Amino acid sequence: MPRVCGLEVFRLVxxxxxxxxxxxxxxxxxxxxxxxxxxxxxxxxxxSILQERLAPALIGVDWEHPDELGVVPGGSAADMACWDLWARMRGVPLAHALGGSRTSLMATVRIGAERNLDSLIARVNRHVCAGYAHITxxxxxxxxxxPLRAVRMAYPAxxxxxxxxxxxxxxxxxEALDAYTPSMIERPFTGxxxxxxxxxxxxxxAAPVLLEVGxxxxxxxxxxxxxxxxLLMRPAALGSLREVRRVHDIAAAAGWEIACAGGQGTGLARAATVAAASLPGCALPCDVAEPPRSAQIVTPPVGVDGGVVAVPLTQPxxxxGIDEDQVRRLAKESHRA
Structure with a gap:
């Protein structure tokens, strides 16, 4: 039974x-x-919420499972820490704790608007040569x-x-874009x-319309x-891993496909995104591009190898691992309770 006796909060730039x-x-x-x-x-x-409200909500409180805690003050960071602690104490990977079954994930890489078609094709080619089978x-x-026609002509498969x-x-x-067989049309209209x-x-x-919801x-x-x-599922935006599972289950029951995406950061939030993407309904390519090495605090780094992301299953x-020296080097402010 987890029982938190101390916590630290770090604010990093x-x-x-x-x-x-x-x-x-x-x-x-x-x-x-x-x-x-x-x-x-x-x-x-x-x-401010993490400084003032997290310690009273967690320190000295007995709980059997993170779901018992309800809405943890501080949102997804505090919720993720509870899940990580619980899974480590149980000796199970977070992916399995959430109900995940995948051992590896197909990755996508995002391609922004380029200056011209030649630049676009050259950039796509670099990623294809690196092993990516999907781009966004x-x-x-x-x-x-x-640009879609140019990429499709250059890379039919x-x-x-x-x-x-x-x-x-x-x-x-x-509708005109559908003629070039996109795998999905993501966030077409505002909100x-x-x-x-x-x-x-x-x-x-014919392409699935991909929505992001909160x-x-x-x-x-x-x-x-x-x-x-x-569904485009961003675990950090949903506030808790309990809500992630609820959203996943609703989408899967409706026959919707699911793509997981991470955010910027040091690698920790991306690791949680990988765990969520191992859920059985998350069959679409995931977006967990590796953050710059100067920002990484996790070992091994969360990243893509040959267009594939491995789901870590050998450690709880x-x-x-966490490079705490790097955390303190990047920390602008910290709080201990």
Whole structure:
């Protein structure tokens, strides 16, 4: 039975991109076992909540399973740390603790809009040569049919997903892309609220329309509306691994395909995404591209080898060691309770 006797919270500034902030939670059991969690979040409220409310909610509290804790203050970072601690104490990989059955995952790599078609084809070629069998192209009005046609002509057998990032208002414009056999059309319209437009598009195209939702309630509404046939599942955005399983189960029961995606960070949140992607309904290629080495705190790194992501099954919990020296080097602020 886990019983937390201490916790630390770290606020890190990551050395890449727009220098996003990552918050790490480290829980320690009376037996000396630790569990780690992470969320990439620059909202100062998250840091304040973890400082003020996490310790009273967890320290000295007996619990048999993370689901018993309900909504843990601090969101996905604290929830992940509870799951990691529980799985480590049980001696089981987090993937198995969640109900996962996959030992490896096909990966996708995201391709942003390029300056010209030659640059696009060259970039796709680099990833194909690295072993990727699937890519996800960003598309928007003015950069869609022509680049998709060029990639399809160059690589007839390549899996090509399309991420519209909510840039479209015209169903007909997206319908034209279906002629080039995309594997999915992701986030075609802004937000899940325009379910009628999503349903209209899904009726017109053979490719699954891939929706991203923020809760099981939103997914249930989308399924009822026939607003797609596939789900983009981001564990960090769903707030807890319990909600991840609920969303997975709803989508799988409806016959929807599922793709998992991670976020920026140090590798911890991506490790949890890999565990979630091992669930049986997550058959679509996952997006867990390796973060820069300068930001990695996990060993072995979470990354892709030959277009495939291995699910760590030989070690309990998240399945990765933590470089605590690197954590403290990157930490902008820390709190101990």
């Amino acid at each position: 990551l050395p890449y991109g727009r220098r996003p902030e990552s918050i790490l939670v480290r829980l320690t059991d009376y037996g000396g076992m630790t569990g780690w969690g992470e969320v990439v979040d620059s909202d100062p409220k998250t840091w 192209m960003d598309v928007h009005p003015g950069w869609d049919v022509e 390549l899996g090509i997903g399309l991420d519209a990032r909510g840039a479209y208002t015209d169903v007909e414009a997206l 899940p609220g325009g379910l009628a437009d999503h349903a209209d598009l899904q009726e017109r195209v 809760s099981a309630v939103e997914l249930t509404e989308a399924v009822a509306a026939g607003a797609g046939r596939a 919990g998240l399945g990765h």
